[in-house]
Amino acid sequence: MREFRLYNTLTRSVEPFAPADGKTVRIYSCGPTVYNPAHLGNFRTFLFVDLLRRALRLHGWRVHQVMNLTDVDDKIIRRAAEQGKTISEVTEPVAEIFFQDRDYLRIEPAEEYPKATDYVPQMVALVARLIEKGIAYKAEDGSVYFAIDRFPSYGRLSRLDRREIKTGARVAQDDYSKENAQDFALWKAAKPEDERARAAWDSPWGRGRPGWHLECSAMAIDLLGETLDIHCGGIDLIFPHHEDEIAQSEAATGRPFSRFWCHGAFLLTEGAKMAKRIGNVTTVKDMRESRIQAAAVRRFVFNTHYRKELNLTEEALEASIDAVLRIGIFAERLRGATSGTPALGQAADQLTQDVESALFDDLNAPEAIAALSVFITRANAELDRRGNDADALAKARAAFERVNGVLDVVPDAVVDSTLASWVEGQLEARKAARARRDFATADRIRAELEERDVMIEDTPSGTKWRVAR
């Protein structure tokens, strides 16, 4: 098997990767704060993790991934107070949307989705360990803080020096009394609104609630052990979140918290202007409701390397909609084919080889997508030749399935020729109705088309149509 290489933020370099036990990759990925439906930007990170786990499995390893749901934090408590609700009444419907979005985008479920509020005893135990070691202290306000001066390697992941850390730390001196402004809260003393929202628990330091960074350390160690294979998240989490996770975990256990740290770059949606055909989408829920093919979203996201910034533009999304349509039509053709040629078998071998070398080299999905496109062109030409090599056809199907098992870019509904000719006929009838100003008929035809998931758009160059999910 080819070597698997992955960029490690800890060393700022691409390194050979294999799980510590040689079999199962233990991944912890920071999940959503279930406060608002997640934006596309959040889901770009989750899609990157999906790509990572599928590529690791393609290599032959098992994956044990844990993704947390942050269901207690300041914003959640504030909303609960505003609406007279408990935190779980605020978070549960949002968590539901998160899972629907995940399924829509075909993101493989993680093995576990722990909720922070279910792991408070483990968090309390971790804080107790840190106090015992003299690295954490209880302040006058009843909160417990991590003293970063007592953890010499603080800042190693983000490579910030002390002065930068000082200016970067979110200082909340009004709320909390700490020894140093940059010390971060492990445990926050309960306020009356926390109690009302049921966001307070007992601890040896009095009633309170866990800090955000603490959640991830406690759940990761509890579910995956003291040293993870890979910890991942968005690039915005490097500081302070991941820096603080490392500090708490390593100060408590005395072991490296994670062997690899992997971070996905941003998706820029700001200023993304979407015309009517796509609609204004800022959340995945919007995308789902606009019936944009998940395959197209995946292809759009994967067509840029995960460590490069990605701009959401209508052109790019449109290009992906067209690209996956071609992939879908090919998938149907391959399914319906009865035989192939020896050259089809060679193209299949080439596809497997190219895709593996791309994905195992720091998840180079754009290169894998390009290889798939080359394969489709070659395979279509070979299928036109109508050979009689059944093994080659089987090989082509297997290679295509294997690659699509990682990218997952075949759309749900592909236009078949019967549907296409029916749609064309309907559009002709609609055009005629409009010409004679019979708008009732034109509208009825449009409704019939939409009933069959055909979305239409009138443009200066004629009526365009496409099939939604």
Ligand SMILES: [Zn+2]
């Ligand atoms: Zn985290």
